[in-house]
Amino acid sequence: MARVSRREILTAGAAAGGGLLLGWHQDAGPRVLAAAAKATQPVFAPNAFIRIGTDGRVTLIMCQVEMGQGTYTSMPMLLAEELEIGLDQVRLEHAPPDDKLYANPLFGDQERAARRP
Numbered sequence: 287m288a289r290v291s292r293r294e295i296l297t298a299g300a301a302a303g304g305g306l307l308l309g310w311h312q313d314a315g316p317r318v319l320a321a322a323a324k325a326t327q328p329v330f331a332p333n334a335f336i337r338i339g340t341d342g343r344v345t346l347i348m349c350q351v352e353m354g355q356g357t358y359t360s361m362p363m364l365l366a367e368e369l370e371i372g373l374d375q376v377r378l379e380h381a382p383p384d385d386k387l388y389a390n391p392l393f394g395d396q397e398r399a400a401r402r403p
Contacts, residue, residue, distance in 0.1 A: 346365050348379070362376040
């Protein structure tokens, strides 16, 4: 059996990967373009915490619970200052339960306010 060098393995792997990528790109291209043309997003969401509507209103999604620290007041103020808009254009919403998007990186879970009946 002939000995294969690392360079030959890398060359063959790059060629195979490039071929797979081209094949996938050609198959998915028309479907992706058609779906993108149909879907018009009503809001711009650069990440899971900020949404900017077509009317210019900004929604801040907070995953922290307000317990007297003033986060529901200070975070919208900081956002309005950074975006150079008025505070009346910023709306705050509490994050929906979704540990994948809003989990605390230290504890790995999402803190939620307890509701009492």
